[in-house]
Amino acid sequence: MGELVVGIDIGTTKICTIVGEVRANDTYILGIGVEPARGMRKGMVTDVDLLGASISSSVHKAERASGYEIGRAFVSLSANHILAINSSGMTGISGTREVDVTDLERAIEAARAVPLSHGFEMLHIMPRRYNLDEHKGIRSPLGMHGFRLEVETHLISASSTSLRNLEKCVEKAGVYVDRFVVNPLASGDVVLTQTERESGVMVLDIGGGTTDIAIFMEGTVWYTGAVPVGGQLVTSDIAHVLSLPFDLAEAVKLEFGHADPREINALETFPVQPFGEEKLSKVKRYDLSMIINARITELFELVMREIVASDFEGLLPAGVVLTGGGSLLPGMKAVANQVMKMPARVAQPENISGMADSLRSPAYSTSVGLLRLGLIMDIEDTRRANARRENRPPRASNESGSFGKFLGGIVKRFLPEDESP
Ligand SMILES: Nc1ncnc2c1ncn2[C@@H]1O[C@H](COP(=O)(O)OP(=O)(O)OP(=O)(O)O)[C@@H](O)[C@H]1O
Ligand SMILES: [Mg+2]
CATH class of the missing domain: 3.30.420.40 (ATPase, nucleotide binding domain)
Incomplete structure (x- = not known):
């Protein structure tokens, strides 16, 4: 049970x-x-x-x-x-006793004692690893001996x-x-997978409104963030360029959409009825794919900018795992691969x-x-x-x-x- x-x-x-x-x-x-x-x-x-x-x-x-x-x-x-930051906190261990949970708590309290942005409150406090004297990167120091305990944490505060x-x-x-x-x-x-988390990997949850990012290394989370681009923006682009109502653009995306124009036959077309037109008109599937590709490329570039700014470039051997409804667009893996220059896969629960x-x-x-x-x-x-x-x-x-x-x-x-x- x-x-x-x-x-x-x-x-x-x-x-x-x-x-x-x-x-x-x-x-x-x-x-x-x-x-x-x-x-x-x-x-x-x-x-x-x-x-x-x-x-x-x-x-x-x-x-x-x-x-x-x-x-x-x-x-x-x-x-x-x-707002997510990494913060470390330190505490001394008195006498020659073993590290106990109150020591961990004191170190964590020190790590979380960072000024919060106005209007934000602490949501997640995630201890990542501990350093005890000269021993670095300990998962759990409980029961060990030492004088100086440091904890590295990932702190997430929310509006x-x-x-x-x-x-x-x-x-x-x-x-x-x-x-x-x-x-x-x-x-x-x-x-x-546990191996991905240990080696260094990025999860991109491409939703309707946002793409949420998390980076895992050494088994724990190191970075959390988001970029304000998701599947709805792709649909809006299609609606705008092809003069279609949003719902029709969404249906066109789901039926004919592809993120990678290199995979599309240049002669293939599909019929749509744009705003204010009596007759159906033909749209090249390649052109649709170019519209989608432009937005998806921008999305991956924005993500890479975050990764570079946060100093994680080159530290993700397991690459990127794409998920969220937006990752269902065919061709996403190849475009992620091409733009972010790392291995990519699409994953589900x-x-x-x-x-x-x-x-x-x-x-x-x-x-x-x-x-x-x-x-x-x-x-x-x-x-x-x-x-x-x-x-x-x-x-x-x-x-x-x-x-x-x-x-x-x-x-x-x-x-x-x-x-x-
Ligand atoms: N088969 C598909 N092909 C392409 N896009 C798809 C497919 N299925 C869903 N999507 C897109 O995925 C998006 C929705 O994804 P998801 O359900 O993960 O979002 P959400 O959780 O509601 O939003 P968010 O997490 O951003 O707040 C929509 O933009 C939709 O068009
Ligand atoms: Mg979601």
């Missing part, structure tokens, strides 16, 4: 609520509710009532599918509204107004926000079972990752808080039987839809 949890992925184009059981090696999906998102733009709330109603429908669908009444959930947050607005929308759906989880960390959790078929798409990486990472963060916080209280080293999570903490507020109330008479 695993832990029953709920995640609500609030994207720019879709809301996805998942009820699942997080087990040691997989996530068992009990129910899903997907609903088009309204009242969101580039990961930001633009209309509380509209978004609240979209979340409500998504939650109700997941309730009907799973048979559970949802009281609380982990909620995704676009990396567009965050308080963005958090409160999202919280308000989720509460309108009758759900309490258990914790926010930043998108690309959730996606990274389900699409990366792995290790899911139960009602999981519709989630096996890059568009649902954040939605699935949210369950597992939210729970891991919760357990980590609880363990640290307990250990601090008891002033003794925390137990390893596998000693506690299952995942350690009961997540209340979700109650089996009725039969799932497909089991009802």
